Amino acid sequence: MVKTNRGFAPSNGRNEMTKIFKYESYGETLEFAESIGFQDSCNEEDWNEAIADGLEESAIDFIKAQGYKIRGYDLGFAPLNWEK
Numbered sequence: 613m614v615k616t617n618r619g620f621a622p623s624n625g626r627n628e629m630t631k632i633f634k635y636e637s638y639g640e641t642l643e644f645a646e647s648i649g650f651q652d653s654c655n656e657e658d659w660n661e662a663i664a665d666g667l668e669e670s671a672i673d674f675i676k677a678q679g680y681k682i683r684g685y686d687l688g689f690a691p692l693n694w695e696k
Contacts, residue, residue: 630681631678631679631680631681632680632681632682632683633675633680633681633682633683634683634684635672635682635683635684635685636684638664638668641668641671641672641675641685642667642668642671644675645671645672645674645675648674648675648678649674649678650670650671650674650675652667654667672685
């Protein structure tokens with residue numbers, strides 16, 4: 613088992629651990645990404661929806677690059693079905 617920000621994930625059957633990040637919100641995603649090393653380079657003076665969307669996508673990409681599987685996030689929308 614491996615501890616993730618949302619609990620433990622089972623191994624994948626090959627003696628390897630699977631890290632899982634469960635998407636719940638924009639804020640939690642940025643907070644988790646920053647906790648594992650993501651750096652927000654956004655200037656608050658230039659903040660707008662497009663920048664927010666890009667920042668969230670960058671955070672998701674960073675989390676994936678750290679070896680996490682993302683659950684509950686698809687093309688910028690967070691579906692209610694976590695099992696997907």
